[in-house]
Amino acid sequence: MPRAQPRYRGLMSLAASDPSFDTRVFRFAARMGRLKASAIREILKVTDMPDVISFAGGLPAPELFPIQQFARACQEVLANDGQAALQYSVTEGYPPLRRWVSEYLARVNEIQCTPDQVLIISGSQQGLDLIGKTLLDPGDSVIIENPAYLGAIQAFDAYEAQYINVATDDEGMIPADLLRVLQEAKPKPKLLYIVPNFHNPTGVTLSLRRRKEIVAMAAEFGIPIFEDDPYGRLRYAGEHLPSLMALAQSRNCIYMSTVSKTIAPGMRVAWLVIPDRELFERVVPAKQAADLHTSSFTQRAVYTYAKDQAVFEGHIAEMLPVYARRRDLMIESLERYMPEGSSWTHPEGGLFLWARMPESVDTEELLSLASRSKVAFVPGYPFWVNRVVRNTMRLNFSNASDDMIVEGIRRLGDAVKAYLAGER
Amino acid sequence: MPRAQPRYRGLMSLAASDPSFDTRVFRFAARMGRLKASAIREILKVTDMPDVISFAGGLPAPELFPIQQFARACQEVLANDGQAALQYSVTEGYPPLRRWVSEYLARVNEIQCTPDQVLIISGSQQGLDLIGKTLLDPGDSVIIENPAYLGAIQAFDAYEAQYINVATDDEGMIPADLLRVLQEAKPKPKLLYIVPNFHNPTGVTLSLRRRKEIVAMAAEFGIPIFEDDPYGRLRYAGEHLPSLMALAQSRNCIYMSTVSKTIAPGMRVAWLVIPDRELFERVVPAKQAADLHTSSFTQRAVYTYAKDQAVFEGHIAEMLPVYARRRDLMIESLERYMPEGSSWTHPEGGLFLWARMPESVDTEELLSLASRSKVAFVPGYPFWVNRVVRNTMRLNFSNASDDMIVEGIRRLGDAVKAYLAGER
Numbered sequence: 031m032p033r034a035q036p037r038y039r040g041l042m043s044l045a046a047s048d049p050s051f052d053t054r055v056f057r058f059a060a061r062m063g064r065l066k067a068s069a070i071r072e073i074l075k076v077t078d079m080p081d082v083i084s085f086a087g088g089l090p091a092p093e094l095f096p097i098q099q100f101a102r103a104c105q106e107v108l109a110n111d112g113q114a115a116l117q118y119s120v121t122e123g124y125p126p127l128r129r130w131v132s133e134y135l136a137r138v139n140e141i142q143c144t145p146d147q148v149l150i151i152s153g154s155q156q157g158l159d160l161i162g163k164t165l166l167d168p169g170d171s172v173i174i175e176n177p178a179y180l181g182a183i184q185a186f187d188a189y190e191a192q193y194i195n196v197a198t199d200d201e202g203m204i205p206a207d208l209l210r211v212l213q214e215a216k217p218k219p220k221l222l223y224i225v226p227n228f229h230n231p232t233g234v235t236l237s238l239r240r241r242k243e244i245v246a247m248a249a250e251f252g253i254p255i256f257e258d259d260p261y262g263r264l265r266y267a268g269e270h271l272p273s274l275m276a277l278a279q280s281r282n283c284i285y286m287s288t289v290s291k292t293i294a295p296g297m298r299v300a301w302l303v304i305p306d307r308e309l310f311e312r313v314v315p316a317k318q319a320a321d322l323h324t325s326s327f328t329q330r331a332v333y334t335y336a337k338d339q340a341v342f343e344g345h346i347a348e349m350l351p352v353y354a355r356r357r358d359l360m361i362e363s364l365e366r367y368m369p370e371g372s373s374w375t376h377p378e379g380g381l382f383l384w385a386r387m388p389e390s391v392d393t394e395e396l397l398s399l400a401s402r403s404k405v406a407f408v409p410g411y412p413f414w415v416n417r418v419v420r421n422t423m424r425l426n427f428s429n430a431s432d433d434m435i436v437e438g439i440r441r442l443g444d445a446v447k448a449y450l451a452g453e454r
Numbered sequence: 455m456p457r458a459q460p461r462y463r464g465l466m467s468l469a470a471s472d473p474s475f476d477t478r479v480f481r482f483a484a485r486m487g488r489l490k491a492s493a494i495r496e497i498l499k500v501t502d503m504p505d506v507i508s509f510a511g512g513l514p515a516p517e518l519f520p521i522q523q524f525a526r527a528c529q530e531v532l533a534n535d536g537q538a539a540l541q542y543s544v545t546e547g548y549p550p551l552r553r554w555v556s557e558y559l560a561r562v563n564e565i566q567c568t569p570d571q572v573l574i575i576s577g578s579q580q581g582l583d584l585i586g587k588t589l590l591d592p593g594d595s596v597i598i599e600n601p602a603y604l605g606a607i608q609a610f611d612a613y614e615a616q617y618i619n620v621a622t623d624d625e626g627m628i629p630a631d632l633l634r635v636l637q638e639a640k641p642k643p644k645l646l647y648i649v650p651n652f653h654n655p656t657g658v659t660l661s662l663r664r665r666k667e668i669v670a671m672a673a674e675f676g677i678p679i680f681e682d683d684p685y686g687r688l689r690y691a692g693e694h695l696p697s698l699m700a701l702a703q704s705r706n707c708i709y710m711s712t713v714s715k716t717i718a719p720g721m722r723v724a725w726l727v728i729p730d731r732e733l734f735e736r737v738v739p740a741k742q743a744a745d746l747h748t749s750s751f752t753q754r755a756v757y758t759y760a761k762d763q764a765v766f767e768g769h770i771a772e773m774l775p776v777y778a779r780r781r782d783l784m785i786e787s788l789e790r791y792m793p794e795g796s797s798w799t800h801p802e803g804g805l806f807l808w809a810r811m812p813e814s815v816d817t818e819e820l821l822s823l824a825s826r827s828k829v830a831f832v833p834g835y836p837f838w839v840n841r842v843v844r845n846t847m848r849l850n851f852s853n854a855s856d857d858m859i860v861e862g863i864r865r866l867g868d869a870v871k872a873y874l875a876g877e878r
Contacts, residue, residue, distance in 0.1 A: 049542050053741060061739075092537035099533040100540065108525040111517035116524065152576055156745045159679035163612065183741045188587065232816050293856035294540035298576075319477060319608045320744065321580045326720035328749055394518075 038041050040403075050087035051076070052415060058180050058413040066280075066390070076401040077214035085425040086406040088230065088381060092429075094352060095294045096335070096345045103335040104329050105268040107327065115327045115450055123150025123301070124329040130337055131301050139262065140276035141285060143303045144447040149313060151362050152324045153298040154260055157286045157365070158185035160302070161221070161256055164375035168276045169223045170220040173211060173253065177204050177384075182258070182323045183225055194219055200375065202226060202236030220233070222253045226274060228380025231413045231424035236344040238271050245278045245335070251283070259287045261380035266354035268378040292346055297328040319372040327392035348365055353428055357383070359425040359435045367443025369450060374425075380430040387446060392420040396449050405441040458823050460822040474511035474853060475500070476832050482604050483836040500825040507862035509849040510830040512654065512805060516853075518776060519718045519727040520759070520769045526750055527759040531751065539751045545742040547574025547725070548753040553723050553763055562687065564700035565587030565709060568728045573737060576748045577722040580741070581710045582802045584726070585680055587740045588733070589644055590615050597646040597677065598636060599627050601808075601837035601846070603654045606647055606682065618643055624799065626650060629667040636675045646677045650698060652685040652804025655837045655848035659802050662695050669702045671745070677704070684724075686769055689803035690778035713756055715805070716770055721752040762776035777852055781807070783859045784851040789865025793874060798849075805852040811870060816844040829865040 076082055107115050122128065130146040135141035151157045158181060166172070166189035174182065176195035183193065194215055197207040205223060209220075224244070226236040236244070250256050257274045275285040288300035304310040317323075334341045357377060364374050364385065371388035388394060393409040400406065410422025430438060478570075500506055531539050552569040575581045581607060590596070592614035598606065600619035605616065616682065618639055622629040627648060635643075648668070650660035660668070672679050673815040679696045699709040712724035728734040744843035760766045781801060788798050788809065795812035811817060824830065834846025855860060 038523075049544050057739060057742075077501065089858075092541045095537060097532055097536035097540065097542045101536070104528045104532070105525060108521055108528070112521035112525070112681045113519060114720075116519045116521065116720035117516045118513055118714075118719045120473050120477075152745045152749075155743070161728055162503060181746075184739075188740070189741050275858075290542075295542045296540035297752075300746065316612070318481075319579070319612050320583045321576045321604075321722065323722075325722045325749060325752055328752060330722075364625045370755075436625075 050084050050089055051406065052086050052088055053094065054184065055180055055408050055412050057267055059409075060182060069371065070412075076397075076404075076406050079371075079404055080406045082401070082406055083434045083441065084406040085427070085428060085430065085438060086408045087426050087429055089426070089429040090188060090291055090295065090381065091352065094349050096341075097442065098130075098230055098343070098353045099332065099341055100293070100335050100365060104331045107330040111330060115330045119329075121314050121323045121324040122146075123324060124326065124333060125366050126337070127329050127333040128301075130333055131303075135285075135287075136334075139259070139273045141273055141303065142276075142280065143305060147303055147305050147310060149302045149304060149310065149317065150324050150329055151276045151300050151317065152321060153290065154258065154286055154300045155181055155185065156320070157302045158182050158258075159188070159301060160313050160316050160320065162186045162189045162191065162200075163320075164312050165220055171215060171217075172214075173208070173219045173222040174415060174417045175224060175229065175268055176417065177410065177419075178415050179225050179258065180413060183415070186223075193415045195417070198229075198232065198234065200234055201240055202229065202234050202239065203244060205240055205247065208244060212247060212253070218251070219253055221256050222248050223258065224274065225258045225260075227259055227271070228264060228377050228382070230261075230380070231374045231382055231408070231410065233377030233382045234381055234386040234403065235268070235271065238433070241274055241277055245274050246303065249278065249281065254282045257286065258282045259285065260291055262287065263292050264350065264381070265379035266350060266357060273304065284309075287338070292342070293332065293335060297325075297332055299324060299328055299332045318421070338393055340379060347421050353381075356427045356430070356435055359440060360425065361434055363436050363439035367440050369443065369447050372446065381426055383425050383427060385423050385425055387423070388423040388450065389421055391446060391449055393423045394420070395454060396423075396445060398454060399449055400445040403441040403445055405438045405445065407442065457638040474508050474513055476510050476512055476831065478608065479604055479832050479836050482608060483833075486776070494854070500821075500828075500830050503825075503828055505645050505830045506830055507854060507858045507865065508830040509553045509854065509862060510832045510851055511850055513853040514715055514719065514774065514805065515773075518773050520765075523765055523769070524717070524759050528755045530747070531754040531758050534662055535754060538726060539754045541750060543747050543753075545747045546570075546737050547572065547748060548750065549701075550759060550761070551753050552725075553707050553756040554757055555727075558760075559711075559727065563697045564863060565575070565697055566700075566704065567729060571727055571729050571734060573668040573726045573728060573741065574753055575735065575741065576723045576745055577714065578682065578710055578712045579609065580744070581726045581867065582606050582682075584737050584740050584744065585645070585708060586613045586615065587744075588736050589678075594644040595639060595641075597639075597643045598634070598839060599648060599833065600839045601655055601839065601843075602839050603649050603682065604837060607839070610647075611876070617839045619841070622653075622656065622658065624658055625664055626653065626658050627664065628673065629664055632668060632671055635734065636671060642675070643677055645680050645828050647680045647682065648698065649656070649682045649684075651683055651695070652688060652801050652806070654685075654804070655806055655832070655834065656808040657799045657801030657804055658690070658808075659695065659804045665695065665701055665752075669692070669698050671695070673702065673705065678706045678708065680708045681710065683709065683714055685804035686711065687716050688774065688777060688805070690774060692802040699727065706730070709848060711759060713760065717756065717759060721749075721756055723748060723756045724753055736860070773780065777805075779788055780851045780854070780856065780859055783856055784849065784863060786859050787863035788867075791864050793867070793871050795803055805850055807849050809847050809849055811845040812844055812874065815870060815873055817847045818844070819878060820847075820869060823873055823877060824866055827865040827869055829862045829869070831866065832843065875878075
């Protein structure tokens, strides 16, 4: 398995560059041999430009971070509980934060869990890694949406997982295709990994009817559901839908969420909810072997900030209209500037939308062209599992100002039109 | 490999208890089937006692943490660089911290490395995990001191490593035994893992002559050295010795250290130095898959605190005499209260000493007896690799007050004497 580690020198300098570029996608594409050297050179050129408009990242808007209130929380922690905040602590997490998570999930996601089913982790990526480490043997298969969240594939790859892709549409994973997969897959898949709310990369949300169908199918076939919900609180339209965990009444489910999109990602604080005691007790030593525990300090700072419901919910309420406006602006700009034959998702929340160009457009080639106009996006092909689709792209709308969104999409539209006119 | 994960329900409640007990050792012993249910019950009883004197942890003294100065560093970071501190960042680490590490290691450890050879990690445990993940295939062997640091074994176990133990004495790993191992081992071991300064659990320091011999042997046999140096700055006696990395002029070496013992462990900030570019470029994606990056915030807070050399070195200078006095008090108390036939190491630094009881003492049984007198330690047998040694124990001297050290060792001496008199 360690030998499965990639060797792609050419891309290393990317990682040291601006994190507003989703270098993980490009690294991954390179690793899979799906990114050409010419594309790498283009990306490197783009990431070096100071004035590029980038829709290529997955970053929340830093100007919305609650910096002052978080600073107050840090001071409160260090003044009142400094010794414990700077000391080693237990692997499972800071008990008041675990309790807060269980109460929070009951309040916002109808999830009934006890604090001792909550494991605090160092960001959602660690949860993907720990579940992969604990549940997956080499060759085991994971059912995954297509296109899929690359961070999950990157984590599960380390354990030599295989992927069974289920088609998605504007309502998320298609139950009929899942049923086919469940009936055909031999041996039985180990996990059904799903991002039901405002999916990365597609932005789509799994409908309530499908949630119920998928929960029922997973139960019938005895496949554990791993529900990854980083974006659930960022809803700008439509009605809140219950989590799969809630619909399944916690049976054979793992649920994960984070403060990365509600407060900020820089602290690396997230959580797994694992109602199955036997599984919980296998994941804890895996975490202990991986990093002992998540920072005692950042756990307390997050708790101290979030425990004041008026502050925490007030902050979310302030963020939502800003993101909603950026999403609206991006959709309006796409309508205005994109040529005939292109389409895009209309996400009800989250950070991303997914655009489909006319069939003849290869978005990897388009990126080269777009970079000359100083606009960047993520070509869609690395997100496709076991399929080659060349004409899709992921666009992030959370991390650019209103003006940049309009101007960036205008440039992008021009680049598409130039591409269609034969320019490369 | 995931199936190698342990299942030991009985010990889980330990983890939720006081971290001043080294629950990882007990978990590990349970996992290896080396801890009896009766011992588990005893330990649980001990960890529930509020007034127990524990030498069982591995914690630095929290009363020495530089809380106010660290709080000022946090405020400075959030006031001046709050958006970046709370945002996602690059996997390799915060560039000024990487630069600081390279300058710091040149200053204190004669290590010549560039900032781009430094990878910031979420505590040393993560470095063990990432090196295991990157270098070890199932069945690969790692050369390790005997007794050994358990955190390393716990990390490497996840990758199904085998261990080749090399005997140690009061000067650390014995070169003649290493030579025998190097000549006999087939296939060639993948790694020589070593803690040269104030070893955990033994407290011993590898002598300069042996450092040179071991570096030469590793070079001759082409075995990479993984030098783990968490305690190096905590020297209370004797002269600073150059790191193996420095002696090897960085050839085929990995070096790891941390701020956990110089500032505080609660932030989870440490670093790997990997001069081999090809290896560095394999470890970075492993870290990205494991947790994306170490907290942008704690990295900046640590940097902001440590960059003021007068503050950082002044803090270390204040800690050293406190720890030195505790070490001296523990040694004096052992001399006063321990029966004939027992002995212990005289560490020149670090947090631990290692005591050997008369042959007839089984320290696991002794722990039960000691717990009745409300004193705790870590039985030594889980630290022994491929050997059964029953009469050793690890004693931590950093995390108890002067009075507690004297009183605790008095109780422990009485317990040993009672044990020798037949009490169980």
